[in-house]
Amino acid sequence: MPTVAPYDFDEHVELATFIDNQPVFALVDGTIQFPLSPNKVVQANDGLLCATLTQDGASILTGGEDGRVMRVVDGTAELVSEQKNKWIDVITSGPNGAIGFASGRTAWVVANGETKQFDHERAVEGLAFAPKGLRLACGRYNGVSLHWVATSGSPVDLHWDGAHTKVMYSPDGKYVVTSMAENALHGWRLDDKRTGDGKHMRMTGYPAKPKSLSWSPKGKWLASSGAQAAICWPFSGKDGPMGKAPKELGTRGDSMVVCVACHPSEDVVAVGYADGMVMAVKIDDGGEALLRRAGKGAISSLAWDPDGTRIVFGSEEGEAGLIDVTG
Amino acid sequence: MSEARTPVTVLTGYLGSGKTTLLNRILSEDHGKKYAVIVNEFGEIGIDNDLIVESDEEIYEMNNGCVCCTVRGDLVRVVQGLLKRKGRFDGILVETTGLADPAPVAQTFFMDDDVRAKAQLDAVVGLVDAKHFPLRLKDAPEAEDQIAFADVVILNKVDLVSAEELEKVRATVRKINPHAVIHTAERSQIALAEVLDRGSFDLDRILEDDPHFLHNHEHGHPDHECGPSCDHDHGHGHSHDHTHKCGPDCDHDDHKLDASTHDTTVKSVSLRAGEMNHDLFFPWINKLTQMDGPDILRLKGIVAFAGDDDRFVVQGVHMIMEGDHQRPWRADEKRETRMVFIGRNLDREKIERTFNACVAA
Numbered sequence: 001m002p003t004v005a006p007y008d009f010d011e012h013v014e015l016a017t018f019i020d021n022q023p024v025f026a027l028v029d030g031t032i033q034f035p036l037s038p039n040k041v042v043q044a045n046d047g048l049l050c051a052t053l054t055q056d057g058a059s060i061l062t063g064g065e066d067g068r069v070m071r072v073v074d075g076t077a078e079l080v081s082e083q084k085n086k087w088i089d090v091i092t093s094g095p096n097g098a099i100g101f102a103s104g105r106t107a108w109v110v111a112n113g114e115t116k117q118f119d120h121e122r123a124v125e126g127l128a129f130a131p132k133g134l135r136l137a138c139g140r141y142n143g144v145s146l147h148w149v150a151t152s153g154s155p156v157d158l159h160w161d162g163a164h165t166k167v168m169y170s171p172d173g174k175y176v177v178t179s180m181a182e183n184a185l186h187g188w189r190l191d192d193k194r195t196g197d198g199k200h201m202r203m204t205g206y207p208a209k210p211k212s213l214s215w216s217p218k219g220k221w222l223a224s225s226g227a228q229a230a231i232c233w234p235f236s237g238k239d240g241p242m243g244k245a246p247k248e249l250g251t252r253g254d255s256m257v258v259c260v261a262c263h264p265s266e267d268v269v270a271v272g273y274a275d276g277m278v279m280a281v282k283i284d285d286g287g288e289a290l291l292r293r294a295g296k297g298a299i300s301s302l303a304w305d306p307d308g309t310r311i312v313f314g315s316e317e318g319e320a321g322l323i324d325v326t327g
Numbered sequence: 328m329s330e331a332r333t334p335v336t337v338l339t340g341y342l343g344s345g346k347t348t349l350l351n352r353i354l355s356e357d358h359g360k361k362y363a364v365i366v367n368e369f370g371e372i373g374i375d376n377d378l379i380v381e382s383d384e385e386i387y388e389m390n391n392g393c394v395c396c397t398v399r400g401d402l403v404r405v406v407q408g409l410l411k412r413k414g415r416f417d418g419i420l421v422e423t424t425g426l427a428d429p430a431p432v433a434q435t436f437f438m439d440d441d442v443r444a445k446a447q448l449d450a451v452v453g454l455v456d457a458k459h460f461p462l463r464l465k466d467a468p469e470a471e472d473q474i475a476f477a478d479v480v481i482l483n484k485v486d487l488v489s490a491e492e493l494e495k496v497r498a499t500v501r502k503i504n505p506h507a508v509i510h511t512a513e514r515s516q517i518a519l520a521e522v523l524d525r526g527s528f529d530l531d532r533i534l535e536d537d538p539h540f541l542h543n544h545e546h547g548h549p550d551h552e553c554g555p556s557c558d559h560d561h562g563h564g565h566s567h568d569h570t571h572k573c574g575p576d577c578d579h580d581d582h583k584l585d586a587s588t589h590d591t592t593v594k595s596v597s598l599r600a601g602e603m604n605h606d607l608f609f610p611w612i613n614k615l616t617q618m619d620g621p622d623i624l625r626l627k628g629i630v631a632f633a634g635d636d637d638r639f640v641v642q643g644v645h646m647i648m649e650g651d652h653q654r655p656w657r658a659d660e661k662r663e664t665r666m667v668f669i670g671r672n673l674d675r676e677k678i679e680r681t682f683n684a685c686v687a688a
Contacts, residue, residue, distance in 0.1 A: 012411040028411040049408050065380075065408070085381060089404060104383050104401075123385045123401060141387055141400065163387040163400055181400070181439075182389060208440060316411070 002291050005322040007035050013314020015051035016301040019058060023312045023322045026051035030064055032072050035322075044070040044077045050101075054093040057306065061099055063088025069101050069110075080110055094129030098149070100136050102127055107138050109149045118147050118155070126167035126178060139167035139178050144188070146176070158188045160200065166211065171219040175201070175240060179210050185224060185233075187240060201240050203233055208256060214269070216262040221247075221283055223260040223269045230257045230271045232283055249281040250288055261302040261311070270311050272299025278313050280325065295319045332447035333410060335419045336523060337432050339473040340454030341463050342425035345483040349454065349515040349522070350422055356519060361416040363409050365402065367424045378416060380405050384424065386431050389438065395621045395645040396438065397431040403439050410445045418523065419446065426469050429476040430624070433644045436528070450525035453477030453507070454515070457496050458487040461589050464499070471593045474503045475624040475669045476644075478527035479510065486513045499588040504669055505595050506627065528642065593624065596675050598666045598682045602633040607685040612641070612648065615678065620646030622673060628666030631656070633687035641666075 007025070015026040025033040030045035045064025052061050059073035061080070065087055069080040086103040094100060098111035102124035109116045111134055118138065126139030134149040141163050145155040163181035170177070177187040187201030203224075210226030221232045222241070229248035233241035250257065250271040259272030267283040276295030281288050297317025304311055314320040338346045354362060363378040385400035402421065409419065423432060429451055436448035453473045456463070463470035474480060480500050485493055493511070500509060510517055608630065616623060623645060630639040630650075641650035656662055668678060 011413075014411075047412065087380060087405070087408065089408075123383060123404075125400070125404065141385065162389075181387060181398075181403070 002289070002326075003324045004292050005324075007033075007320040007322075009033060009314075009318040009320055011318045012316050013300050013318060013320050014048055015053070015060065016312040016314040016320060017053045017060065017303045018305045018310075018312060019053070019060065021305060024060065025312070025314055025320050026060055026062060026072075027318070030062075030066075032060060032062070032077070034075070035320075037075075040075060042072055042075060042077050044072050049087055049089060050091045052091050052093050053303075054097070055095060056097070061091050061093055061101075063091040063101050063103075067103070069099065071099075081108065081115060083108075089123075090125065090127050092127040092129060094134065094136070095132065096134075098129060098134055100127045100129060102138065107136065107147075109134075109136055109147075111149060116149055118145075120145060125163070125165045128167045128169050128176075130169050131171060131173045137167045137169065137176055139164040144176055144178060160186050160188075162186075165209070166213065168213055168215070170222075170235060171215050175219075175235065177201075177213065177222060179213060179224075181209065183207065183209055183226065185210055185213075185222075189240065201242055203231075203241060203246070206231070212257075212259045212272075214260045214262040216267050216269070216283065217265055221262070221267065223249075223262055223283075225257045225260050225272075228252055228256055230260050230269055230281065232269065247283060247286070249283065249286055250279050252277075255294070259299040259302045259313075261304055264304055264306055264308045266308065268308075270302050270304065270313075272302045272313060274298040276315055276319065278302065278311070278323065280311075289325075291323045291325065292321060332443075332445055333417075333419060334449035334524060335406070335421060335436060335446050336449050336525075337421045337423065337429065337451045338454065339423050339427065339429050339451060339477065340425065340483075341456065341459070341467065341470050341473070343459065344425070344454040344456040345481075345512075345515040346422055346454055349452075349481070349517070350420060352515055353420065353519055353523065358519060360418065360523075362418050362420050363416045364420045364422065365405055366422045367427075378409070380409070384427065395430065396434065396647065398435040398438050399431045402432065402435045403442055406435075406442050406446050418449070426467070427473075428469060429473055430645055433476060433528075434647055437644065437647045437649065448528040449523070450478040450527040451476050452479045452481065452522050454481050454483050455496065455500065457482045457485050457493055457511075460496050460499070464589050464591060468592065471503055471591055472624060474500055474507070475593045477504060477507050478525060479522060480504070480507045481515070481517055481522075482509065482511045483515055484513065485511045495587060495589065499591060502588050503591050503593045503595070504625075505597065506667055592671050593669060594671070594673055594675075595667055595669045596673050596678050598628075598664075598668075598679060600664050600683060600686050602631045602662055602687045603664050603685050604687040605632045605635070608632070611681055611685050615681070616643060616646050616648055619670070619673070623668055623670040625669045626666065628664070629653075630664045630666070631662040 011027040011029045022036050028048050030048040032042040032044050034040040044062045047065030050063045062070045067083045067086045070077045071080050091101040100109050105120045107118045107124045122141040124138045124140050128137045136147045138145045143160050144158040147155045164178035166179040168177050174191045183206040185203035189199050206226035208226045210224040212225040214223045220236045223230050223232045229251035232247040234244050255273040255275040258274050261270045269281050271279045278292040297315035300316045301314045309326050311323040340346045365380050382401040382405050387398050387400040389396045626643040628641045636655050637652040640653045
């Protein structure tokens with residue numbers, strides 16, 4: 001039976017994650033909480049808007065209402081960049097310590113001691129680095145712009161009408177997937193020579209915006225929120241999910257899935273609901289394990305530790321916890 | 328839906344109409360409330376507030392094939408960001424640019440589920456520079472749209488115009504939007520209670536405090552603002568089958584109106600009838616808003632359904648509409664349906680004919 005160590009922060013949890021096997025929580029008031037280290041709290045921003053774990057798992061990047069991009073490492077916050085009078089809307093971590101962030105219509109990349117700026121005609125709402133090579137995907141209205149950071153050539157334009165609010169590369173770099181304001185996911189195949197509609201993957205049918213996305217190990221499945229079940233699209237075939245039905249996992253009649261996180265090595269998804277419940281569900285057979293009963297507020301962040309034995313979660317109302325799945 | 332949604336007040340108005348002055352008054356006056364402010368750009372006049380957010384206007388068309396279903400993507404993001412932290416402020420003020428179309432701003436608060444869950448449009452306040460308004464009407468269609476969308480219109484800088492000019496501007500505003508509450512001000516001096524916490528989009532309060540809508544138009548009514556240039560429909564539209572008490576100087580003749588107001592392209596159609604047939608009304612209003620949505624800027628209404636003891640209220644922006652049962656009809660109330668459409672190119676004859684066809688047999 002899994003056990004839950006609860007925490008209560010009284011502020012929306014923007015990011016729940018692990019650093020050095022310790023649970024860490026980034027709250028929207030700009031504090032970074034380390035509940036297993038008594039009284040350890042780091043003030044990263046005056047109002048935090050976005051946060052992410054770095055790819056090496058050793059630090060947290062944050063962006064705030066104060067225009068600051070911060071790196072929290074070894075229990076201290078250091079300034080990465082500052083954009084006066086701007087909100088840092090979105091932040092992402094890339095290979096070899098690269099940092100991408102955006103405010104309004106501009107995205108920046110800090111890599112190898114340099115800061116590069118990428119201007120767009122529309123606001124950049126989503127950011128993601130390709131798994132290999134220093135390439136940044138910027139999700140915006142009517143599509144995605146792919147920038148090679150090292151060169152100053154014009155970006156590749158992946159066009160699809162509508163508002164794209166989140167962007168991800170598949171772990172193998174073959175696909176770019178966005179979450180759209182129109183309750184859909186959209187994907188592009190990057191690696192084949194098909195043109196026109198053949199490049200596009202439309203994943204629709206969501207009753208709400210699919211705002212949380214997570215890839216299973218090796219990119220076999222893409223799990224998503226935005227329905228009364230976690231919707232998992234099969235990406236193992238050469239056509240991706242096209243022509244195949246997604247799996248619906250952890251279906252409930254009385255609450256929506258708002259957060260998903262795939263296990264680091266097995267085909268299992270941690271599923272967070274709008275009423276605060278957390279379950280783990282096997283992708284193969286849909287077997288469910290209740291990890292946390294409903295609480296106050298929707299689950300806003302979920303993450304597995306690198307071993308896949310513990311889960312941290314946070315909610316919009318500031319409830320949080322550390323779940324030991326092995327019990 | 329969360330229990331208490333944060334009220335959002337939208338300030339519209341052409342360049343130089345006094346929006347920033349009004350904003351600064353709202354922020355500096357001692358009313359014990361805190362506001363977050365969303366502006367398009369930091370103007371030359373500073374705004375003194377901790378929580379001021381600059382936001383580039385991002386118009387997003389929703390991919391449902393309708394060009395008028397647009398939202399402000401930047402507002403979706405900023406409002407959600409602001410509301411993640413609890414108890415920081417009591418309301419949000421959105422200042423739009425002088426040229427802004429108010430529809431996407433209003434639609435954001437109806438179309439985006441995440442925004443709707445936490446924020447509620449309270450009122451659209453339109454500022455009008457009384458002196459330059461006639462000129463604006465000629466060169467900027469946005470100026471008319473801003474009036475058409477407004478729940479509260481502030482005729483500002485009235486010290487710069489004569490009494491006659493002011494009345495002409497007032498009559499013109501009434502012609503565009505017969506149900507807006509109109510105030511006059513110098514240097515944006517207006518009691519803030521007239522601007523904030525209006526509940527104009529709240530279905531429970533819709534039209535409740537609108538004397539032009541709820542009460543029979545009798546010229547003895549104390550709230551009645553009709554002057555010699557009275558230009559409302561007086562609820563009679565084209566049907567003259569009820570007692571109407573216009574005096575000899577009530578000027579509801581279109582030919583005479585033209586001289587006393589400025590030319591406008593936005594018009595309103597007011598409708599009144601008895602009890603409606605539920606099964607005819609909804610297909611009618613759905614079809615009308617689907618077909619004529621681009622031309623309909625605002626609609627509001629109180630509907631009496633045959634066999635239904637509750638008042639039904641509707642409101643809409645372009646093609647987006649919401650409606651709900653509000654409360655039981657009171658014994659002293661006449662069970663009557665009233666609606667108003669504000670828009671361009673509205674076919675008054677068609678709307679009236681099809682509306683009247685929905686009356687319960």
